[in-house]
Amino acid sequence: MSAGNGFFSVEDLRLHFRTARGPVQAVDGVSFTLDRGRALVVVGESGCGKSSLARAILRLLPRNVHAYSGSVRLNGMDVMRLPEEQFRREIRWTRLALVPQGAMNSLNPVIRVGDQAAEPLLIHGRAGSPAAARQSVQEVFHEVGVPRDFLDRYPFELSGGMRQRVALATALVTKPDLIVLDEPTSALDVLTQAGIMNLLKTIKRETRTNFVLITHDIAAASEIADDAAVMYAGQLVETSRAEQFYREPLHPYSRALMASVPTLRAEKTLEFIPGRPPSLINPPPGCRFADRCPYRFDKCSEEPPMLKVDNRLVKCWLYR
Amino acid sequence: MSRVWSELRRYPTAVAGLAIIGLLVAISIYTVIAIPYGEAIRLWRGGEGVWSENPRNARPIWFNLLPGVELPRTITVSSQRAPRRVEAVGGGVKQVTMSLAFDFPYRTFPTELAVFFDAAYAERAPHVVLTWQPPDGSEIRLGEFTAEPHGIYRISSDQRLRQTLGGAPEIVLFSAPAAPQHPLRGRYTLTITGFLFEESAHLDARLVVYGRAHGLAGTDDQRRDLMIALLWGTPVAMAFGLLAAVGSTVSTLVIAAIGVWYGGWVDGLIQRITEVNLIVPAVPILIMIGTLYSRSLWIILSVVILLSVFAGTKTYRALFLQVKESPYIEAARSYGAGNLRIVLAYMLPRAVPVLLPQFVTLIPSFVFLEATLDIVGLGDPLLPTWGKVLDDAYRAGALFGGYYYWVLQPAALLMLSGLGFAMLGFALDRVFNPRLREL
Numbered sequence: 015m016s017a018g019n020g021f022f023s024v025e026d027l028r029l030h031f032r033t034a035r036g037p038v039q040a041v042d043g044v045s046f047t048l049d050r051g052r053a054l055v056v057v058g059e060s061g062c063g064k065s066s067l068a069r070a071i072l073r074l075l076p077r078n079v080h081a082y083s084g085s086v087r088l089n090g091m092d093v094m095r096l097p098e099e100q101f102r103r104e105i106r107w108t109r110l111a112l113v114p115q116g117a118m119n120s121l122n123p124v125i126r127v128g129d130q131a132a133e134p135l136l137i138h139g140r141a142g143s144p145a146a147a148r149q150s151v152q153e154v155f156h157e158v159g160v161p162r163d164f165l166d167r168y169p170f171e172l173s174g175g176m177r178q179r180v181a182l183a184t185a186l187v188t189k190p191d192l193i194v195l196d197e198p199t200s201a202l203d204v205l206t207q208a209g210i211m212n213l214l215k216t217i218k219r220e221t222r223t224n225f226v227l228i229t230h231d232i233a234a235a236s237e238i239a240d241d242a243a244v245m246y247a248g249q250l251v252e253t254s255r256a257e258q259f260y261r262e263p264l265h266p267y268s269r270a271l272m273a274s275v276p277t278l279r280a281e282k283t284l285e286f287i288p289g290r291p292p293s294l295i296n297p298p299p300g301c302r303f304a305d306r307c308p309y310r311f312d313k314c315s316e317e318p319p320m321l322k323v324d325n326r327l328v329k330c331w332l333y334r
Numbered sequence: 335m336s337r338v339w340s341e342l343r344r345y346p347t348a349v350a351g352l353a354i355i356g357l358l359v360a361i362s363i364y365t366v367i368a369i370p371y372g373e374a375i376r377l378w379r380g381g382e383g384v385w386s387e388n389p390r391n392a393r394p395i396w397f398n399l400l401p402g403v404e405l406p407r408t409i410t411v412s413s414q415r416a417p418r419r420v421e422a423v424g425g426g427v428k429q430v431t432m433s434l435a436f437d438f439p440y441r442t443f444p445t446e447l448a449v450f451f452d453a454a455y456a457e458r459a460p461h462v463v464l465t466w467q468p469p470d471g472s473e474i475r476l477g478e479f480t481a482e483p484h485g486i487y488r489i490s491s492d493q494r495l496r497q498t499l500g501g502a503p504e505i506v507l508f509s510a511p512a513a514p515q516h517p518l519r520g521r522y523t524l525t526i527t528g529f530l531f532e533e534s535a536h537l538d539a540r541l542v543v544y545g546r547a548h549g550l551a552g553t554d555d556q557r558r559d560l561m562i563a564l565l566w567g568t569p570v571a572m573a574f575g576l577l578a579a580v581g582s583t584v585s586t587l588v589i590a591a592i593g594v595w596y597g598g599w600v601d602g603l604i605q606r607i608t609e610v611n612l613i614v615p616a617v618p619i620l621i622m623i624g625t626l627y628s629r630s631l632w633i634i635l636s637v638v639i640l641l642s643v644f645a646g647t648k649t650y651r652a653l654f655l656q657v658k659e660s661p662y663i664e665a666a667r668s669y670g671a672g673n674l675r676i677v678l679a680y681m682l683p684r685a686v687p688v689l690l691p692q693f694v695t696l697i698p699s700f701v702f703l704e705a706t707l708d709i710v711g712l713g714d715p716l717l718p719t720w721g722k723v724l725d726d727a728y729r730a731g732a733l734f735g736g737y738y739y740w741v742l743q744p745a746a747l748l749m750l751s752g753l754g755f756a757m758l759g760f761a762l763d764r765v766f767n768p769r770l771r772e773l
């Protein structure tokens with residue numbers, strides 16, 4: 015987070031959806047910076063806007079967008095300013111890629127996985143010929159541990175873990191600068207999860223690809239996290255180096271989140287956070303976590319700023 | 335595809351349907367090669383001129399295979415292969431005597447008798463005398479007249495002869511003296527004595543004893559061989575059905591997918607056009623176009639396609655609305671697939687399992703539509719088709735006259751093609767939509 019080259023940065027990103035009951039503030043003023051070759055883990059509970067953040071970064075907007083603003087800087091260039099067509103051609107997948115949520119369903123059921131993974135290459139004219147594309151796909155498949163003879167299989171013939179690997183290969187094949195992984199390991203068993211996480215770690219080490227890993231699984235994410243961000247009700251409430259974050263989370267929500275993760279050695283009661291996240295249609299003024307916060311005090315009715323606590327940022331009046 | 339094929343083979347209906355379709359396609363290919371289009375048109379419009387040696391309303395020859403049926407075939411005797419005697423009578427006049435002999439083995443009378451002359455002369459036409467010799471040895475003088483270059487003497491229509499003989503010539507000339515209601519079987523001879531008045535004059539003749547069975551399909555009231563129409567009806571029906579089905583389903587599919595993908599006013603427009611199209615009556619429009627503009631098969635085909643382009647969009651729209659929300663479509667968007675690629679490569683293939691069986695069962699409905707248009711008199715005026723044969727049969731009162739074959743043959747072909755495509759279509763439906771198997 016701190017000083018660095020700031021290879022990838024998001025500033026004041028907003029994505030609001032229009033619904034019958036009013037605008038939903040799914041992503042509301044998110045900012046973070048990521049240095050080259052690092053992985054950011056964005057954690058948060060369901061419905062806090064994590065997937066919307068992924069969409070906002072890749073500009074995959076549904077039809078009912080109410081507001082979409084802020085800036086997404088990649089190596090100094092604000093890609094938000096690019097027109098849609100140029101963004102599609104020059105940024106999507108060539109520089110920013112996404113492994114969508116539920117990768118198991120993100121493969122076209124009627125084409126072979128080898129052809130599926132070659133699609134980004136062909137669409138962006140990165141491969142000279144279909145044969146060259148197939149060659150690259152073979153290499154990437156090997157890299158992510160998909161056997162060679164799987165190229166000609168259809169998605170339904172693959173296990174969940176294999177499909178996840180194919181989805182990952184589809185993201186890696188164009189060698190983008192940054193890959194957003196939306197819940198890459200949910201719905202997989204722990205062994206497969208571990209396999210995928212190790213794979214990501216290897217890829218990060220070898221290719222210096224940046225990752226933004228969006229997950230609700232703090233424990234699994236710790237495997238590859240360099241930086242950590244906690245999202246709550248459409249906002250980031252804490253950003254920090256991963257090792258600091260895992261050792262000592264600052265924000266009361268982060269602490270509660272950590273306390274809910276089971277550990278093997280320590281004898282502890284799993285905690286849960288009473289109540290549920292506020293509606294994103296009309297979020298309460300002030301701190302959005304205030305209603306569920308055990309440390310709540312008068313100041314909490316005002317919106318807290320991002321406060322700097324040694325190299326870390328936390329959105330809580332406690333650290334004033 | 336090979337999987338579909340191996341699965342299809344497990345359904346006897348599919349195999350039978352494919353066999354029928356294969357047969358129809360084979361017939362189409364054979365027809366188009368054996369009887370080129372221009373030739374078919376010429377033959378079908380030819381009428382009496384082309385078909386003068388065919389009997390009218392003859393049954394197909396396979397009727398003779400039925401027990402107790404023995405229909406006389408047409409017998410043609412040409413003077414070129416008959417004994418011929420030439421004598422000079424003096425004054426430059428030659429007398430040519432030709433004996434056209436034939437065996438008549440049938441138990442029913444022929445339908446007509448005619449002599450076709452082939453005479454060549456400069457100024458004076460040859461004079462001919464015709465004599466009929468039944469097997470019993472008697473001799474009947476039929477008449478004498480001058481022979482025109484391509485003259486036809488229709489013995490059966492000679493009113494004078496009819497009066498002289500006291501009955502229809504084709505019956506009286508063949509009846510046995512003892513039992514006039516039965517023909518006398520044996521060797522008959524028609525002797526033609528011709529007087530040629532010029533040195534270079536030439537005379538040939540052909541006797542045609544018209545039977546009651548002709549060709550594999552029989553003939554109509556204009557002596558036309560119905561086989562021409564039955565054969566040519568096959569490629570016409572297949573082409574019309576196939577093109578109309580392809581044209582309407584594929585375009586419908588693409589339009590539905592485009593509407594769903596782009597949404598907004600595009601979708602709205604497509605939906606409104608569909609709704610208007612739903613209440614537009616297709617057949618009256620076709621009748622109007624056929625009456626006022628053109629009856630060309632291709633015009634009618636284009637109108638049929640145009641009218642059905644929007645007919646099915648609702649069904650596919652429902653399907654595509656669901657497909658559009660699939661995660662893999664979003665994934666495709668995220669890796670930069672363009673709109674057209676998403677519509678064509680990602681959405682359309684999902685509709686194939688629904689489309690293909692429907693498409694196959696749609697083909698015969700267009701074949702029937704084409705036949706229907708023929709029957710209401712809006713068929714292509716040139717092309718011989720199954721519907722045209724039915725129309726002719728209807729106009730000529732075929733069923734009233736007992737010419738069942740005239741109606742049944744094209745009807746059977748229509749039903750056969752319907753059956754073939756329907757059987758294949760239902761089997762395909764079960765292959766592509768396995769859940770139907772449980773029902």
